[in-house]
Amino acid sequence: MFQGLLNLPWWGDLLALLVLVQITIAGVTLYLHRCQAHRALDLHPIVSHFFRLWMWLTTGMVTKEWAAIHRKHHAKCETVDDPHSPQVLGINRVLFTGVTLYVKESHNPETMSRYGHGTPDDWIERNLYTPWHKLGVVLMASVDIALFGLVPGLLMFGIQMAWIPFWAAGVINGIGHFWGYRKFQTVDASTNIVPIAAWIGGEELHNNHHAFPTSAKFSVQWYEFDLGWFYIRTLSLLGLARAKKLPPRVRLDPTKSVVDAQTLEAVATNRYEVLAKYAKSMKLAWNEEVAKLREKQIFADGAAARRLRRSITKGVAPSAEAEREAVERALATSPRLATLYRMREELQRTWERSTLSTDQLVQQLRDWCDRAEASGIEALAEFSRRLRRYAAA
Numbered sequence: 017m018f019q020g021l022l023n024l025p026w027w028g029d030l031l032a033l034l035v036l037v038q039i040t041i042a043g044v045t046l047y048l049h050r051c052q053a054h055r056a057l058d059l060h061p062i063v064s065h066f067f068r069l070w071m072w073l074t075t076g077m078v079t080k081e082w083a084a085i086h087r088k089h090h091a092k093c094e095t096v097d098d099p100h101s102p103q104v105l106g107i108n109r110v111l112f113t114g115v116t117l118y119v120k121e122s123h124n125p126e127t128m129s130r131y132g133h134g135t136p137d138d139w140i141e142r143n144l145y146t147p148w149h150k151l152g153v154v155l156m157a158s159v160d161i162a163l164f165g166l167v168p169g170l171l172m173f174g175i176q177m178a179w180i181p182f183w184a185a186g187v188i189n190g191i192g193h194f195w196g197y198r199k200f201q202t203v204d205a206s207t208n209i210v211p212i213a214a215w216i217g218g219e220e221l222h223n224n225h226h227a228f229p230t231s232a233k234f235s236v237q238w239y240e241f242d243l244g245w246f247y248i249r250t251l252s253l254l255g256l257a258r259a260k261k262l263p264p265r266v267r268l269d270p271t272k273s274v275v276d277a278q279t280l281e282a283v284a285t286n287r288y289e290v291l292a293k294y295a296k297s298m299k300l301a302w303n304e305e306v307a308k309l310r311e312k313q314i315f316a317d318g319a320a321a322r323r324l325r326r327s328i329t330k331g332v333a334p335s336a337e338a339e340r341e342a343v344e345r346a347l348a349t350s351p352r353l354a355t356l357y358r359m360r361e362e363l364q365r366t367w368e369r370s371t372l373s374t375d376q377l378v379q380q381l382r383d384w385c386d387r388a389e390a391s392g393i394e395a396l397a398e399f400s401r402r403l404r405r406y407a408a409a
Contacts, residue, residue, distance in 0.1 A: 020165035029168045036172070037179045038217075040074045043067040044184055045217035045244040046257075052135055053083040056232040057248060060256040068136065072145050072152035073159075075180050079141070081122040084132035088121070089189075090229055091131070093204040099127075100189040103205050107194045114185030153177065183216050192222035199236065200227035200288035201295065211240045218244030224263070227288045232259035269407035275382040277374055282406035283381065284367040290403070291364065297399045298356050305353040309346055355391055359384070 024032065047067035050057040059067070071077050085099050092098045099121040102110040110117065121127055136145075145152075156176065161169035187209075196207030206226035213220035213234065221234040221242055228236075235242035251257035264285045272279070283290055347354040366381050381403075388400035 020161070020163050020169060022163050024164065029164055029172065032164070033172050033175060036074075037176060039070060040176065040180060041183070041217040041219075042244070042247055043070045043074075044180060045219055046247060047071065048077070048079065048082045049086065049219070050232050050244065050248075052079055053086040054230050055134070056230050056259065056261050058258040058260060059251070063251060063256050068141075068145065072149065073156040074153070074176050076149045076153045077180075078122070078146050078149050080128065080132040080135040080137075080146070083135050084128050084130075085118060085121045087131040088127050090226070093206075093226070094193070100185070101205075102190045102194045107190055110193075111186045111190035114189050115181035118181075118185050184219065188216060188219045188222060192219070196223070198223045199292065200224065201291035202226045202288050208240075211237065213241060214243045217247075218242035228263045230261050231263045233262050236263045265409050267407045267409050268402070268405040270405060272405045272407060275378060275385055275404055277378055278408045279404065279406050280366075280374065280378050280381055282408055283403065285409075286406070287364075287367050291360070293402075294360060294363065294399060297395050301352065301356060301393060301395045305350045305356075306346075309350060309353075312349065352393060355393065356396065359388060359391070359396060 022028070022032075046057065047059065047064060048071065051059050051064065068079060071079070088097070089099055089101075094101050094103045096104055098104060100110050100114055100117045105117070157170070157173045160173040160176070163169065164172055191209055192207060193205045194207070196209045197211075198207055200223055202223065204226055206223040208223045209220040211221075218234045219225075221236075221240060224234050224236050224240070225231075232248060233242060233245045234240075235245060248257050248259055252259065266286050266289060267282070347357055362384055366377060366384065372380070385400040385404055389397040391397065
C-alpha cells in the first residue's frame with residue numbers, strides 16, 4: 017500500500033504526474049473549451065467521452081457548468097457580469113481564488129439556463145456525472161494511492177486537484193486579462209501570456225482566442241505554438257477530430273484599388289487586426305504629435321502622454337476626469353492628432369453599424385479611404401491604400 021502497485025522511483029512518479037496533469041489540461045482545452053463551449057471542434061465520440069470521464073475523475077467539473085460560465089465570460093467580458101474579470105475584481109482575487117468564483121457562478125440558475133445549452137444531457141450525465149460529480153475525485157484519489165503509494169499518491173492527487181484551479185481558473189482568467197502582449201485590439205483586455213503555449217495546452221494565447229473565439233486553432237503568428245492545435249492535428253490524422261473553423265487570414269490583392277463588398281467583408285472579418293495595424297502604422301505620427309504637445313506643456317509628465325496615446329491609439333476611454341480633460345485639450349491643440357483619433361473611431365463604426373445595407377457600408381468605407389488619402393498625413397494615406405487591397409480569403 018505504501019509503495020503502490022507501480023513502485024516507481026521518485027523521478028518516475030514525477031514523470032507520471034506531468035503526464036496526468038497534461039491529459040487534464042488537454043481535456044480542458046480540447047473538450048470543454050474548443051469543443052463544448054465554442055463548437056469549434058468535433059471530437060470522435062470515444063475521445064469526447066474519454067475526456068468527459070477524465071474531467072469527472074480529475075476535477076469534478078460538470079460540462080454544462082464549465083461551458084455556460086465560459087460563454088458568459090465572453091458575452092459579458094470585463095463588465096460587472098463577467099464571472100472572473102481581473103479588470104473588475106482585481107488580479108489577486110482572480111489569480112488566487114478563481115475557483116471560488118467559478119463555484120459561485122455555477123450556482124447561478126440563470127447562467128446555466130441561458131448559456132448551458134447544447135452540452136451533454138444523456139443518461140450517464142444525468143445519473144452519474146452531474147449528481148455524483150464529487151465521487152469522481154474520490155475514485156481518482158483511491159487510484160492514485162493504489163498505483164503510487166500512500167504518500168506519493170496523496171501528493172499527486174493534491175497537485176492534480178490544484179492544477180486546473182490555479183493554471184486555468186487563476187492564471188488564464190487572471191493573467192490572461194491583465195499582463196502579456198496583444199496581437200489584436202479586441203474590445204476586452206485579453207492578452208497572450210507567451211507565444212510558445214505548451215504548458216497550459218495553448219490557452220496561453222488568450223488574446224488570439226478572444227479575437228477569434230470560434231477558431232479551433234489559437235496560434236496565428238509564425239512564431240506562436242499552440243500545443244492544443246498539435247493535439248488536434250494528431251487526432252485529425254487518426255480520424256478522431258475535425259476542426260470546424262480556423263482564424264481568418266488577411267489576403268491582399270495588389271491589383272485591387274476600389275473598395276467593394278469583398279473589401280468590406282475582409283475588413284470586418286479581420287477587424288481586430290485592422291485596428292492593431294492602424295495603431296502600428298500611425299505610431300510615428302502619434303509620437304511626433306505627442307512630442308509637440310509635451311513641448312507646449314500640455315502634459316505634466318510622461319505618464320500622462322502615455323495615457324493619451326493609449327486612449328487615442330486603442331480607443332480606451334480615460335477613466336478619470338483629469339485624463340479626459342487632457343485628451344480633449346490634446347485633440348483641440350493638435351489637428352493632426354484629432355484627425356487620427358476621429359478616423360480610427362469612424363473606421364471602427366464601419367463594421368458596427370448593422371442597420372445599414374451592404375451598399376451603404378461599402379460607400380462609407382470608400383468615403384473613409386478617400387478622406388484618409390486626402391488628409392495630408394502620409395501614414396494614414398498609406399494605411400488606406402493597403403486597406404483597399406483587402407480581399408476575401
